[in-house]
Amino acid sequence: MIISSLATGFTTGAGLIVCIGSQNAFVLRQGLLRSHVGLVALVCIISDILLIAAGISGLGFMVEQWPTMLQWVRYAGALFLAFNAFQAAKRAFDTHQSLNPSEFIAPSRKKILLTCLAFTWLNPHVYLDTVFMLGSLSLQYTEGTQWEFGAGAMLASVAWFISITYGARLLLPLFKNPNAWRVLDGLVALVMTYLCIGLLVVPLN
Template sequence: MRSTDSFTITTTMFLSSLATGFTTGAGLIVCIGSQNAFVLRQGLLRSHVGLVAAVCIVSDVVLIAAGVSGLGFIVEQWPHLLQWVRYAGALFLGFNALQAARRAFSSADALNPSQQTSASRQQILLSCLAFTWLNPHVYLDTVFMLGSLSLQYQDGSQWQFGFGAMLASVAWFVSITYGARLLLPLFKNPNAWRVLDGLVGLVMAYLCLGLVLTPLG
């Protein structure tokens, strides 16, 4: 009887840690940001979606594992590293904001996904890595914040919490890359691409200014 009760308690604690990690991770990742805007656009274009999803998921898994394992102290102890990432990220976002604006104001034919020249696998890989790793907030949110929240768990439960956050990342990026095709009927209209690129440009410009003007912390 005691073994059954112990198993029930252990299972309940495991599921609780897992669910908390999942909801926390989902809350951090499901937002309008430069990475998600890039991923959504690639999903709509059906351009290397497997590669994009894999890079984003693996990157998140590495960052979450780093936070849970206690590497978040690096973010706290060496803030100058974040400053370099901050300004590099601002330059990258500013460039992509201009690119999105150019697409939004270009001819309608150029916005037809079937007529667009697909970027190479290497270009997509580098862009995806840049959108992920040149964002200083990913270190503050994923590494430091999730790492700090995992400290409330002991005896391995912190990894159950971290695994829940990793599952949220997998679910989100698989959904946004492969689920974007459900929106394709809407984006057969070139004006819809204009609106999307306009919104992407505004988001990236806003984030760029935020990185330049707002201190990290």
């Protein structure tokens, strides 16, 4: 029963976490640049563990009972995404910019920490997925196995963020070409613009 609950939690968590989103785009770029990858992975993992634990603990009702909070996060997240979409588009069209990880001057640890926290906690969908969705799905389990389900989802988060941060170096041969960085930044700009518009246009349920 323990293995079954863990496995279900792992696959469910992976299905919600492993997707193209603003946070994952940021994490992938940091992994490719080898910029504070340990810090980025740790922040994302700890944040997911806290949010999943909140959902399993029954705090998912806050998402339903306090819609005003979610709306504030929604608009703040949209503004943040719009700014980063602009920055990514600017990098994509900068023909004089070439990003070589060995020559890249990484931003300060504090700046990376704050940016990573913003990509995580200013994303209203993270509350819907981890707190509300996983919290709701855990209700089908007994009190003891709820945390086994949650632990599986947490393990999925750990595996994913370690893979995307430290595994990104496998793609470095491809990104020796400056145009590859421009394509990546162009895709990041499109993804963030799409998510920004989605936050502004589609109401959160």
